[in-house]
Amino acid sequence: MSQIQISNFALAEKFKNLVDLTIGGGQLVACYGDIGSGSEEMLKVLFGEKSPLQGKVRYNGEPIPQQAKALEQWRHKGVMLISWRLPLLEWLSVNDNLLFILQVRGYSVRQAQERIHQALEEDQLLASLDKQPQELSHVQHIQLLLWRAFLCQPELLLIESLLNELPKSLQEKWNTRLHQLCQTRQSIVMIHTTNLATLCHQVDYLLLFENGNCTSHGTPAKLLVEDNLPALHTLVANINPLQALTAGHLAKWPALTLDIHTMPDSALKAMQQARSSYAYLLNGKKLMGGLSLYQVNRALQQKSATLNEFLDLLPTITDDRPFSEVIAEGPAKQRDLAVIDAKGKYLGQLRHKQVLASLQDLLNNVMSDTPQQ
Incomplete structure (x- = not known):
């Protein structure tokens, strides 16, 4: 089961309250904050793209590798990031993009093709398999970035704020899928969002960011009831x-x-x-x-x-x-x-x-x- 341990943590200077927390497997975690608040930087730290200003971050008891080759090997063990910074490869078809990532993760061609067809049929995306990424609509591209990672069933899945760009019906569908991944695989899914209302009835744990640092964290009940955070009151009022x-x-x-x-x-x-x-x-x-x-x-x-x-x-x-x-x-x-x-x-x-x-x-x-x- 996956586990993230953070101790004496700070992303930016001039922050007195250092963060200590442990996130266990099976949890959907939201990093909430405006652009520049530090919420998006948290995912970069966990993916090994950035080091915190202060403190330690461990995944499954081990520090995140710093050397490029060791970091790449570590990611292949079950850590994935969904981001516009990691788009589909333009010189490959959609099918070959998905086939490539699954083969890297150890699937045979036959196993990979079966998974791809079954998955894309759920979202009526089979017609996109032979297309090049540049031929896809914006929404289709986001869906396929999500599927590229979801098909691999990673133990730690980090998602930058792409869900906010999907129509509401697809947001709900993917929120459910991500929560199921947490439950069935005991994975940790961490999502950066600037609009918590799109997923907060699914969230198990919240990290709230402001001025470059994590200012509050806890379960929704704790942050609402014990900490009485006004920002969450407004968000919860908008949930269906x-x-x-x-x-x-x-x-x-x-x-x-x-x-x-x-x-x-x-x-x-x-x-x-x-x-x-x-x-x-x-x-x-x-x-x-x-x-x-x-x-x-x-x-x-x-x-x-x-x-x-x-x-x-x-x-x-x-x-x-x-x-x-x-x-x-x-x-x-x-x-x-x-x-x-x-x-x-x-x-x-x-x-x-x-x-x-x-x-x-x-x-x-x-x-x-x-x-x-």
């Missing part, structure tokens, strides 16, 4: 929560379903503590909000009348269908409210006109309670 829920990643963002700008910090922390038992309320396909069991129990002690009526409507939890099957049935009736747990399991429905009419007031009341330890 229903899409995040169906992708199975909503529990990583415990404050996602409600207005995080008006919620007290104490409520956010309570949501973090109780996120494994968090319920999401949906009217048809529209996400209405959510309640954690911790908050419900606290509110029951203080505002029992309204919440007792609310909870009495919950059916017995006997339905084990995944949320994807429930939502595939189509929008519920206007007065029906689906209840989904943090893992996407369908728990049942609420059927009462007054529940929908008073839902927002109810949520506001619950979230305004200060949890007592």
Whole structure:
């Protein structure tokens, strides 16, 4: 399993807080920051193109080689970079570009051709195989740069900000593929992005950069709830929560379903503590909000009348269908409210006109309670 270890790390001068962190395999990591913030430089350090101003970076317990020949051999063991600085070779066809990289990685011609055809068929790119790179559209070129690396299933995959240039539907498709690579191969995928909202419901770990250095790092929940970073609040507010829920990643963002700008910090922390038992309320396909069991129990002690009526409507939890099957049935009736747990399991429905009419007031009341330890 891959592992990155960073100690006493700084990319630029005039930085007091040196970075120490360990990133284990199976994680999708985002380096977020504007151009010039240092986020893109982090990938260059991990690919061996640049040394940090201060500190050490180790991959699988070993320092990244400095000598050119040793560095090239190290990369061939499973480290790849996707960048416009490493384009497809113009004198080779698309097919030969992909065939070449797979043969370098040890695949036979037959194995490589099978992988290429199967992969490109997924994205309707088979017609591009005989083309030269200069004949491709901008989007096709990005897709093939992604496929060139993805076909090799690297243990460490570094991606410069190409995903931002894809249409939204392709961004979502590639985010899912990259997350699957992390899960199946226990690889580390690190993406530099200036637009975290395009992938943050998939992200396991965040590195935030400013003025040339990493200024904060951690899981999304830690940065949102404990560090209370305003920049992330704005980003999370723009995520499609229903899409995040169906992708199975909503529990990583415990404050996602409600207005995080008006919620007290104490409520956010309570949501973090109780996120494994968090319920999401949906009217048809529209996400209405959510309640954690911790908050419900606290509110029951203080505002029992309204919440007792609310909870009495919950059916017995006997339905084990995944949320994807429930939502595939189509929008519920206007007065029906689906209840989904943090893992996407369908728990049942609420059927009462007054529940929908008073839902927002109810949520506001619950979230305004200060949890007592």
